[in-house]
Amino acid sequence: MHTTVGIIGGGPAGLLLARLLHLAGIDSVVLESRDRAYVEQRQRAGILEQGAVDVLRECGAGERMDREGLVHDGIELRFDRRSHRIDFPSLTGGRRVMVYAQTEVVKDLIALRFRQGGGPLLFEAQARAVTGIDTDQPVVHFTHEGGERTLTCDYVVGCDGFHGITRAAMPGLTTYERTYPYSWLGIMADVPPSCDELIYAHSERGFALHSMRSPTVSRIYLQVPNGTDPAQWPDERIWDELDARFAVDGDWKLERGPITAKSVLPMRSFVAEPMRHGRVFLAGDAAHIVPPTGAKGLNLAFSDVVVLARAFAHLHATGSAELLDEYSATCLRRAWRAEHFSYFMTTTLHTDPAQSPFDTRLQLSQLDRIATGTAAATELAENYTGLPIG
16 A cells, blocks of 8 residues: 555544545545544543634534534632632633543544545554655555555654554654653543533642533543552542532532543653654654643644644645644644643642642642732633644
């Protein structure tokens, strides 16, 4: 097989890139190691920045999102038994976010690929290696339907995540990493959300986040020690702990219901530089990981592939590789901004096991500054709703 752009990874980044390339008249092949049912069911992010919403609409993947997604105009911060709402549109000139699960984005993009074309999308196609990365035709070696196969490409894009093969094939990368001394215990519960917008709660007992997947399904997280086994947290203990962490002075009530899923999510920050070697590119989690506190992971991946698709379209239309040459630097500027924002949200809202009362007072002072000052609130709102792409 041969294609212009070989895309390793059929998650949201790879699928969106394939869609944007198709609209620009550029062929591609997408290789996804898992089967379609798995890809369409794996739970990941659920918050889309304004820019991500816009690009999904522009590429024809926004119809169901606009029908079923939940538009949010702000978030609520809770700390010191107080509650404060950050109003996004008033602070950002009208920008907001959309609650629409990554699983649903993936379903929409897969359906578009099969309905409107653009090239093969192969499930259960396990990429094994990328060779010829210093040539004009890198080769992806993969297995599919029981056989060993090769895909020669003019360009290869690794959208294959943190543990994928593409980054490992690229020499001379510099990596930066931070690990955090806590994790998230995430639950899905069949109960209507107890809030209209996301709640980010700082507590001496640890961080908690109340999110949602739909008007009838709640997605909630609480800070736990690294290495926690979800079995250590029976349902009643989870709800009691969430009650304590979300507590404010007032009559707000956390609604309880059947918990349908539990998982523990480690927290880390990671960046690999550069995001390109010759004709091989990295995008999304293959290049950078952020802790989920700032809701940046999926959105940062979308930003990468929008920049890359524009560069390929420019090359296709003009013959100039100028934008491809700028890809890594362009994306890394935004990636590091997202890394900083995610680090800020994480360290401001979580309780470090080693932190002192002094550290806690600094956190509360920063949260109070956001709650009482327009400048700090605006910076949070601008970053949360998404900085300009490119």
